[in-house]
Amino acid sequence: MRAWRDGSELVLGSARRTAVLCVLALHTGQRVSRDQLVNAVWGEDAPPSANGNIYTYVSTLRQMLEPARSRWAAGRLFSSGGGMYQLHLPPDSVDVLRFESLRETARRQRSAGHTDAELAAVATALRLWRGEALAGVPGPFAERQRLRLAELRLATAERYAELLTGSGRLDEAAHLLRELTPDRPHRENLRAGLAAAPPETGRPASRSVVTGGGTRPGGVPSEPAGGPGTPPGGVPAAGPGSRTRTGTAPLLGRDAVLHRLRRAVTEVAAGRGGDILVEGPAGIGKTALLTAALRTAPNGCRVGWAVGDEVARDVPLGTLSDCVESALGAGPDHPTVEALVAASVSPERPDDARRTGRADAEGTDRADADAAERAVELVRRAAAEGPLVLVVDDLHWADPTTLRAWAMLGGQASELPLLLVAAVRSGSGPAAGRSAAEIVTLGPLDSGSAGALVRAVAPQPPEPQELARIIDDADGHPEYLRQLALTASDPFPAAGLVAAVGAHLAPYPEDTRQVLRAVAFLSAYEVRSPGTQPAGCTMAEVAAATDHHLDDLARMLAPVRAAGILAPGDRLRFRHRVVVRALCGSTPAALRVTLCRRYAERLAAAGTAPERVVALTLAGEVPVDDCFGGWLADHVERVAEAAPQIAVAALAHAHAQHALAPARRLTLTAWLARLLLRADRNAAAEAGWVAARTADPELAGEMRWIAAHSHERRGDFETAAEIAHTALRERRIGPQWIDRLRALLGRIRPSLPGNPTQPHLSRSGLVGEGRPDLP
Structure with a gap:
């Protein structure tokens, strides 16, 4: 610093x-x-x-x-x-704020497709760094910022390496990646980038592995040599090691499923095949489970791995060919693999009519069916040569011909030494899993396993209250648990958490993601008891906020519900509370204010309950201007009755707005003092602030009484007496408040220092000295 x-x-x-x-x-x-x-x-x-x-x-x-x-x-x-x-x-006077601003500039340039401008912004951002952020500064705040900024710096450096590689500056990218990798040996983006980077002089070249996107849950050690699908002594080209985020935490809470998958491998080695489908939401641990279960296989049992790729879905039988190739341990010139590739081209479609669109639907379907049948026969022959295990992760992204062949093989697997194991994302549709003889659904981790995972990952053992909050926010989701454990005390969403949530929502259209952001803001500020589920929001509220018709909204959210991102029920709420935190926290401040102000105006115009409107403005930290301040003053009693904690938070926010008209600010602060007192909280400061500024005797008397009564409740009787005596001496308060302050003095007189009937307060100048009408 x-x-x-x-x-x-x-x-x-x-x-x-x-x-x-x-x-x-x-x-x-x-x-x-x-x-x-x-x-x-x-x-x-x-x-x-x-x-x-x-x-x-x-x-x-x-x-x-x-x-x-x-x-x-x-x-x-x-x-x-x-x-x-x-x-x-000014923001450019603080390096951290400059760094974050440059990251935001880079993000906008990336969205606009301006790669050179993005590269320049990222490079400028990284040049601001000089070692560890806030090095040596003590306290919880500095520690949280160190962790947060370290994650942001690493994510920025990764993107910089990607941009350098894309612009042909491979040596610079390789040098940067090698500097970063020793400190982050388990960071999959760094490992993948380093694998593709040119070797330094005297260093062996790494084999380049092209993998699909998405964030994978932690908890599985790095894939050792001789892992699944490895012919004696090698790592499969498309095996789990290239797809799984590695870490030091064990795989927890999946013992029963692990045992079932390992038993299936033992059975196929004995000649009894099967067809198993593992399904669950993104990040729930499907890949980690498959890796742990199939890391080793009995002698003579060949294991092939492949990953469904959304980009390559137009290559017929591409996924199945990759899987078989990795199982047979040979290059693409292997007879079986070569035959599989040939099976994807039929006389009816010599020019790959699927992509060119020059064949009618009936002809294409017939060609797919013929190719799938030939592929099934080839796989049957391969299984006849020895037990065969085929594993496809993200089967829902496989090409249609592979899906057809996989379904056909599933119906015959029990007759062969052939085990099919596939993983699909919940809600991905029936095509990927329609043939599975056995379906394993991965749900959230139980609280015991979730707590063990957090303790294994967290840099420091979390306190019980903090651990309970993490488990509650993540709701048993392994990837979210891991990300929260890494930055447990940081009030801001860490870059890794934002990236994980972004990857899980990436498959959905932009308009759906915008609706989900609105759901997040509508759910962000709510008061609930520990251990209870978030209330969420209604379809009508989201429809009003986003200006969508209810039918269109239901259509957009149907796949999100099916995927388990939204919890079942009439109200809309995220299954994992942490998604709300990531979506809201990753929205730039200016955009957050603009969106929430617009949503609030629409909700108010639609007649939505005022407390819901106020909660939305709190979630977006919307400044209270005179327009909104007037609306709040008109509805504060109803908000206080329906949601007193929300009302207090909104009024405290309004009290801090110096740009608010003085009269409006005075009215709202008076309400804040009343509600604080009603909630048995200290209202002395707020009441004193109003009393010092108002010319209304009734309001002044009420605020003096609230201030004195607040001190009385806290046992600070001397201060309460001083406030009461001062108010009575000034005689600028209404009659009813004179009576109430007298009554207060009567109650606290025995508790004041000195003789109860003659407390040794300084009596000189006190109102009432020698006067029968006043104390």
Whole structure:
């Protein structure tokens, strides 16, 4: 952490003072409370002197940053007031914010197809780095930022290597990847990129492996030599090692399924085949399971692997050919593989009519059927030579001819020493799994296994409360559990988590993903008890927010429901709460505010319950302007009745909006004080703020009473008495509040210091001294 003013480097001083500056700099333009600073610097172990220390650190920082400023002058760079502190820095004055801005620029250039501009933005972003972020800065906040920024830096470097490779700068990409790989030996993007990179002088070339996209769950060690589908001593070209994210955590909670798959391999070695389909949502651990179950096979049992590829679906029998080739352990000139390739071309379709569209549907179907029958016969012959296990991951992306042949083989597998094992994503349709004799559905991990996975992956053992939150947010999803465990205490979604969620939603059209983002924001701010399911939102609310017809909305969300991304039920809610966090947190702030403001306006116009409108504005951190402030003032009583916690949060947010009209801000803050008192919370500060600014005697009296009563509830009787006596002395309050303050003084008089009937408060100048009508 380093800082400069006018070209001269500043001496930051103590580590904790530097930690305070870090918090303020990374929240530039935002007000940060003293309590937030204490939590950021010390966490739950704050000493009794923490508040005083913060005051000292802030005073020193103010003098350091603005040495010419007089003590009582308003700060241009550093302002404070009411226990709140704020740095006023342009975003390009903070390297972290510049880095994030450049990443966002690169993302926009990528979306626009401007590769050179994206490369320039990524390169500029990486040049900002000088070692570890916030190195040596203490406190929970700095630690969370170190983890978050390290993930972002690595993801940016990976993308930079991809862009360098795409532009032909292979040596630069290889050098970068080799620098990164030692620190991240299990990062599959780095390993895959390094495999494709040119070797350095004196280093053997790595075999290039082309794999499909998608994020795979952790928990399986790296594939050893001699793994599945390996003819004596090699790694299969398209085996599980190229598709599985590796890690140090074990595969947990799948013992019964592991035993079933291993027993099936033993049976096929004895001559009894089978057909098994493993299904489950993206990231649930299908690939990891297949890898663990089929890592080894009995002697004489050949195992072939292939991965369905959405891009290559137009190559007839391509997936099946890859699978058989890896099982037979020979190149494409092997007779059986060569025959499979030949089977994909028939006299009726010599020019691959499927892609050119020059054959009618009936002719194409007949050609597919002929090719599938020839492929089945070839596989039968291969199985007759010895036990054969064929494994296809992502079967739903396989070409139609492979799917047809796979279905036909499934009906005959029990008669042969042939075991078919395929994995498909839930909701991928009936074609991929219609022939399976046995279907294994992978559900979420139980709480015990989920907790064990988190403890195995987390850098530090999580506290019980934190562990419970992770398990609740991930709902047993292995990949989400792993990502949350890696950055458990970070309030921001980590890059790995965002990437995982993005990969799981990538197969769906853009309009569907936008609707899911709306569902996320509508579900983001809700109050629920621990252990209860999120309430989610209704179809009508999403339809109003997105301006879609209900029928169109149902059509768009049907495949998402089938895939298990949305939970079953009448209300729309994500099965895994963490998806809400990733979708909302990864939306740029400006876009988040714009979207949520638009959604809220549409919901309000449609007559949606006011508390739902308010919750949406909180989820999007929408600023409270005079228009929305007026609407909130009109509906605050109903919101407070239906959802008091949401009402308090919205009013606190409004109170912090300095641009709000003073009268509006006063009204909303008064409501905040009332609701805080109603919730048995301390309302003294808010009530005192209103009382000091209002000219209305009734409102002033009410706020004085709320402030005094708040202190009374907390046992601070002297402060309560002081507020009451001051209000009565000033005589600027309504009669009913005079009576209530008198009653309050009567209640607390026995608890004040000194003689209960003559407390030793200073009586000089107190209202009521020698007067019968006042205390």
